[in-house]
Amino acid sequence: MPPNDASKPDTRTAILEAVERVIVRDGARKTTIDAVVIESGFSKGGVLYHFPSKSALLAGLVERSVAQFEADFQLALDASVAAGEPIERHLIDIHCAPDLHKQTVFRSLLAVIAEEPELLAPARDLKRRIEARLMETSKDPVLTRIVILAIDGLMHRDLLDFSPLSETDRDAVCARLNDLTKDL
Amino acid sequence: MPPNDASKPDTRTAILEAVERVIVRDGARKTTIDAVVIESGFSKGGVLYHFPSKSALLAGLVERSVAQFEADFQLALDASVAAGEPIERHLIDIHCAPDLHKQTVFRSLLAVIAEEPELLAPARDLKRRIEARLMETSKDPVLTRIVILAIDGLMHRDLLDFSPLSETDRDAVCARLNDLTKDL
DNA sequence: GTCTATATCAAGATAGAC
């Protein structure tokens, strides 16, 4: 039976879920193969059969997280487009009320990712596609870019716990961003 | 003789400079105590006398980098204020033509910092002070915040090599940011 | 495809001489 057969809640997925639990619970530093082995309930040999190295394990987690984010994004985007709103607004919405769990996962991943930038490839790729779509339809590309950058800034602070904004400030910023994009 | 006596190019500084060279050259993962020992020319015991743990070593580097950044920032800021320009412009200038070496240092540090967020404290602190000063004099605090966020976004991309902007795009963005802040 | 057992290695840290 191939490893990706969807007919059973396959081992790969179970292992990746275990990695996610460990990294969120214990942080990047303590996310070792052994910890994942314990959390997943499989043996070391079993885990290393599916992911031959720690990098492979983390790459798997990044890929999975990105795929999940993209799925959510697409769904919400379609709704947004159907409602005739500028796409920028959708991006703003997502980041002004972010998915806290996924954010924690990404934050924990950051330590690992910073050491192995190649792991970021899938995320970079998704970002490029989203931005291409935004730029394509924008009536003011530079302004759109600034809005995207401001949202990156929000994300940056969230990820690094870097002087995070108060909720009031965040709301004010998001409202203004929406205002700026209302004619795009 | 106390460790911080400025009369000789003291060992602490020499060690921190070695850390900086190692982290820039070899990346966070390879920045081990042993590597620093070799690069600095001191012995392990000597290095660990001044910095009793790896964390202490990295904390030292963060502190030093932040202090240097702040010194540069203050200098340029005073000039900017004397010229009667809005302070925001100064922040924009610094990040639109960033110091590449320092950027590399920070990027490399990021991997380590992500695992130990406490190490970021001095940087967080400096950021808070800079922003307080900006907000204090701003005629449109929300807009100022958005400009700051956009700059954070630029930095974020630089730090993570996350879809970096082309030079043309970056220039266009910076020009527009300057335009947005001209009445602040 | 999953298991046990084990090899290998490098890192952080300590002790004590000089």
Added chain:
DNA sequence: GTCTATCTTGATATAGAC
């Protein structure tokens, strides 16, 4: 304040049985 030598731990990865 700096050195050498050594200890301890814990992590990645392999080999081979089931």
